[in-house]
Amino acid sequence: MAELDYKVVVGLEIHVHLCTKTKMFCGCALSFGEEANSRVCPVCLGMPGVLPVMNKQALEYAIMVAMALNCEIAEFTKWDRKSYYYPDLPKNYQISQYDLPLSANGFIEIPLEGGKTKRIGIIRAHLEEDAGKNVHSEANFSQVDLNRAGTPLLEIVTCPDMNSASEVRALAVELQRIVRYLGVSEGDMQKGHMRFEPNINLIITKNGAEYKTPIAEVKNLNSFRALERSVEYEVQRQLDEFAETGKTIETGNKTTRGWVDEREVTVLQRKKEEAPDYRYFPEPDLVPVKLTKEWLAEIRGHLCELPINKQIRYVTEYKLSDYDAGVLTAERFTAEFFEQSVAAGGEPKRVCNLLTQTGLKIAKERGCGVCDLGIKAESLSELSKIVESGTVSSSAAVSIFEAMVETGKEPDILAEELNLIQKSDAGELELIVEHVLADNAKAVKDVKIGGKKSKKAHGFLLGQVMQKTRGQANPKVVSEILDKKLG
Amino acid sequence: MQDELLNMDCRQLRDGIASGRVKSVAATEAVFKAIEKYEGAIGAYISTFKKQAISKAEEIDKKIASGETVGELAGVPVAVKDIMCTSFGTTTCASKILESFHAPYNATAVEKLAAADAVIVGKTNMDEFAMGSSTENSGLKQTVNPWDKSRVPGGSSGGSAAAVAGRLCYAALGSDTGGSIRQPASFCGVVGLKPTYGRVSRFGLVAFGSSLDQIGPLTRTVGDCALLLNVIAGHDPADSTSIDEKTAPVCDCLGKLDEPIEGLKIAVVPEFNAGAESGVQKVIAKAIDVYKRLGAEVIEVDMPHLDYAIAAYYVIATAEASSNLARYDGVHYGHRTEEPADYIEVYSKSRAEGFGKEVKRRIMLGTYALSSGYYDAYYLKALKVRNLIRGDFAKVFERCDCIMMPVAPTTAFKIGEKIDDPLAMYLSDVYTIAANLAGIPAISVPCGFDEKKLPIGLQILAPAFGEEKLLRTARIYERETDWHKEKPRISN
Amino acid sequence: MMAKRIDEAQVRKVAKLSRLALTEAEVEEFTEQLSAILDYAEKMNELDTENVEPLAHCLPINNVFRDDCIKESLGTEKTLANAPQRDGEFFKVPKILDGSGG
Structure with missing residues (x-):
């Protein structure tokens, strides 16, 4: 079959757990894998006569994300009940937001290859409570665990503005970076803190006419990789299906498909023949929320510079590569540590290299962040300065960095203690150079002849000097002396 | 001695106990003797707690003997409608679906009774999930009217009203979603108050219509009603819809109860009242004449939308109920069907077996009113x-x-008279429903009898949070008349 | 005779939405009764509510919150105390076959 011209269209429905201490409407602590049904109270168990009371922190966290996503924040927002029966939903309705969500009409900038960005529209972001978990065993019954029931959940719906699997991944990663920067979610997909459900279809051009394939919604994605691969898989599957059946959005139903991680395929879960009837109506057990200008300003005060803006600024202001800027801004505390070191006088590129090549490696080995290594930004700045001045070599800086983490001592002291200070005393070095020149007449001759051999011989002589000083000579200074003596 | 003890009202008993003249144990034992004698005939209680009650009474008596300070209801035996959760015994809502449900918490109102040192003797019968006006919809037992055992006690707080009227407790708590305190109070000849929405915490009150439900007292006198309201009213951080002290401070309803009201202006709605039986109309008119005689001004007013209250109410209340009752599904607690074919049947069969007909009917109606395509025509219209x-x-x-208006268009009707005609039953709530829709307080005060010697209640409605003046207004009438001293003669 | 406000098919659909297994007799009875009640509710249409705001509740308050402070949970045993069936520390239900509820 001939190659078809097609465009991928993806919108995302996203659920983010907010990392409050307690659940959305009751005082139960959030669950992190404790014994099943141990973090449950009459309210989240939906017992008769109990009533929800709203967690203020959850609302403020949700508004922070909405603000970071450039959404319009509602002045007046309220709660609604969404009804459906499922064993993990104890009340058989979910407290959610329907016609007056707390925010709408925003956008997120996602980074693309080569430092470019793309703007993806946000339709709405609203707050709701999560359900519990149904555990499907091999036996002929299912188990229900309500520990998760009532966890504050931010639902974000994007416009269908993504046109490739990599864009979908970029959005997911960017959103993770944002919620982590804001400190409102751990954003761990494996642990279910962030759930992405892509709605995917294609616009196929065939014989000058456009055809839209039926939308498939994919569930059960628990990693960025799965998210990206599922979109790739769906694109191919929908192309094949279109070739085979010619079904379009008008003639085919929207389907829900589940991702099977082991086989890297999506499988049909159900056809949505009729839209479910959720019977939304205003939640009578909760009162509405009015968001005053003052309150919103206070919440806005908790925001920080967004990661994408930092990344762009690092490229333009500090002349870092987009890659380095991306690595530094992946975690808020790394970026802030970097900025503090630069503010203390460190040369940005030098600080960046120390952080990305050594700091992050040590942090990873220790399973913590660079800011948790126990070294001050000022000390890192100091380290970068002694490398910059030639007091120590770049390779010595690695050892010093490691020693700083081990001992907590300052870099200049460690350079001294570890005997890593480069010999830059011209007088002392001149004597050594003279010895080397006297011992290596052939090389000296080669240098003076010039040409290809000259460069090699120069390097050889430099090496000899470094050997004699056990690597402690400042190569720059040695090179200058050599040039003077041989010139 | 037994009768003398039981004929005291809460304040007389409390004062007697506090002074040491009367023992709480004696009063509590008297109540249980009465229960043993008459409960079989009246059927007011779903459960009683004799052992627990007597040991609480002993504790109060001991406290008083040793000079400790005690609460406002110290030693007074009271009952609560079985729609309020208690951490002891069962909380059934008179439904098979919750027949063996044990709540691990107390309703806030129950906590407050306990904190006031009341002795809780038992939990009273009701229409299943408070859905009904006769207590005939109880899934567990039949309660009869102590004034005429062939008649209903009213509903849904029929057990509470019958227990208070029949001297099977000194006072009781009920709940009122569309008249469920006032109408049985009227049918049984006791005082019943539905407070302003938000005045009493709903935490632990099993929800029927969440935007309408309110807990209130059923008592023999207006003064007792004020006393119980003082005990149960107030802000509760566990109920987002309970009013904070700043917005509407709780007043002492008892302190100024007997202070006069100068220039009282009473509104009446003649056209609306015309729907009541002539016997009821006559008695209500006479009651209002008492106020006139005392100098009150009676003003005829027009309330053009009251006629639509029943229609709006039965849409809103059932819509909320359909959602509130979704949780009774046989998964986490309550009745589960035997051997369901699949998990869907756990829901549909457990609910079909556990709920009575009226509850099913209302769930169906409410679900329909909220369903896609009908929401605007029914639910949204009703809110407007x-x-x-x-x-x-x-x-x-x-x-x-x-x-002022009647509580109900008739006096207590015969058991079985309306049970097969749900619409006729709904229409009997015509006078009580509007107060719930508007969220305002309303009281039923005994004001006479019809020719069959069945009690009639005068309903007084007041502005939101106007309980203090409402009770004072009711007390004016009570002081002038002796209806509240009448009591039924119960035969076995 | 006037058409019924709600027919048996609708009653069955609503029963399914409500998760109520009704008998044939109940379907018939409810069709009759709900139609009568809905006919009565039509009365509301006599009122012009074009410019009337819906009133979901009568309270004069907004913004009721709780601080993010942990309260003790019930614990697994109390949570499961009323469970009709349990499997270890879980509630037990017949196998759930379809994907998800919401």
């Missing part, structure tokens, strides 16, 4: 009508202190 009704009240209260 509700606003118009609230507007009618606001207008009247601009120039009047209160509104």
Whole structure:
């Protein structure tokens, strides 16, 4: 079959757990894998006569994300009940937001290859409570665990503005970076803190006419990789299906498909023949929320510079590569540590290299962040300065960095203690150079002849000097002396 | 001695106990003797707690003997409607679906009774999930009217009203979603108050219509009603819809109960009242004459939207109920069907087996009113009508202190008389429903009998949070008349 | 005779939405009764509510919150105390076959 011209269209429905201490409407602590049904109270168990009371922190966290996503924040927002029966939903309705969500009409900038960005529209972001978990065993019954029931959940719906699997991944990663920067979610997909459900279809051009394939919604994605691969898989599957059946959005139903991680395929879960009837109506057990200008300003005060803006600024202001800027801004505390070191006088590129090549490696080995290594930004700045001045070599800086983490001592002291200070005393070095020149007449001759051999011989002589000083000579200074003596 | 003890009202008993003249144990034992004698005939209780009650009474008596300070209801035996959760015994809502449900918490109102040192003797019968006006919809037992055992006690708090009237407790708590305190109070000849929405915490009150439900007292006198309201009223952080002290401070309803009201202005709605039986109309008119005689001004007003209250109410209340009752599904607690074919049948069969007919009917009606395609025509329309009704009240209260009307169009009807005609049963709530839709307080005060010697209640409605003046208004009438001293003669 | 406000098919659909297994007799009875009640509710249409705001509740308050402070949970045993069936520390239900509820 001939190659078809097609465009991928993806919108995302996203659920983010907010990392409050307690659940959305009751005082139960959030669950992190404790014994099943141990973090449950009459309210989240939906017992008769109990009533929800709203967690203020959850609302403020949700508004922070909405603000970071450039959404319009509602002045007046309220709660609604969404009804459906499922064993993990104890009340058989979910407290959610329907016609007056707390925010709408925003956008997120996602980074693309080569430092470019793309703007993806946000339709709405609203707050709701999560359900519990149904555990499907091999036996002929299912188990229900309500520990998760009532966890504050931010639902974000994007416009269908993504046109490739990599864009979908970029959005997911960017959103993770944002919620982590804001400190409102751990954003761990494996642990279910962030759930992405892509709605995917294609616009196929065939014989000058456009055809839209039926939308498939994919569930059960628990990693960025799965998210990206599922979109790739769906694109191919929908192309094949279109070739085979010619079904379009008008003639085919929207389907829900589940991702099977082991086989890297999506499988049909159900056809949505009729839209479910959720019977939304205003939640009578909760009162509405009015968001005053003052309150919103206070919440806005908790925001920080967004990661994408930092990344762009690092490229333009500090002349870092987009890659380095991306690595530094992946975690808020790394970026802030970097900025503090630069503010203390460190040369940005030098600080960046120390952080990305050594700091992050040590942090990873220790399973913590660079800011948790126990070294001050000022000390890192100091380290970068002694490398910059030639007091120590770049390779010595690695050892010093490691020693700083081990001992907590300052870099200049460690350079001294570890005997890593480069010999830059011209007088002392001149004597050594003279010895080397006297011992290596052939090389000296080669240098003076010039040409290809000259460069090699120069390097050889430099090496000899470094050997004699056990690597402690400042190569720059040695090179200058050599040039003077041989010139 | 037994009768003398039981004929005291709560305040007389409390004062007697506090002074050491009367023992709480004696009063509690007297109540249980009465229960043993008459409960078989009346059927007011779903469960009683004799051992627990007597040991609580002993504790109170000991406290008083040793000079400790005690609560406002110290040693007084009271009952609570079985729609309020208690951490002891079962909380059934008179439903098979919750027949063996043990709540691990107390309703806030129950906590407050306990904190006031009341002795809780038992939990009273009701229409299943408070859905009904006769207590015939109880899934567990039949309660009869102590004045005529062939008649209903009213509902849904029929057990509470019958227990208070029949001297099977000194006072009781009920709940009122569309008249469920006032109508049985009227049918049984006791005082019943539905407070302002938000005045009493709903935490632990099993929800029927969440925006309408309110807990209130059923007592033999207006003074007792004020006393119980003092105990149960107030802000509760566990109920987002309970009013904070700043917005509407709780007043002492008992302290100024007997202070006069100068220039009382009473609104009446003649056209609306015309729907009541002539016997009821006559008695209500006579009651209002008492106020006139004492110098009150009676103003005829027009409330054009009251006629639509029943329609709006049965849409809103059932819509909320359909959602509130979704949780009874046989998964986490309550009745589960035997051997369901699949998990869907756990729901549909457990619910079909556990709920009675009226509950099913209302769940169906409410689900329909909220379902796609009908929401605007029924639910949304009803909310708008509700606003118009609230507007009618606001207008009247601009120039009047209160509104007076019957509680119900009839006196207690025969058991079985209306049970097969749900619409006729709904229409009997015509006078009580509007107060719930508007969220305002209303009281039923005994004001006489019909020719069959069945009690009639005068309903007084007041502006939101106007309980203090409402009770004072009711007390004016009570002081002038002796109806509240009448008591039924119960035969076995 | 006037058409019924709600027919048996609708009653069955609503029963399914409500998760109520009704008998044939109940379907018939409810069709009759709900139609009568809905006919009565039509009365509301006599009122012009074009410019009337819906009133979901009568409270004069907004913004009721709780601080993010942990309260003790019930614990697994109390949570499961009323469970009709349990499997270890879980509630037990017949196998759930379809994907998800919401």
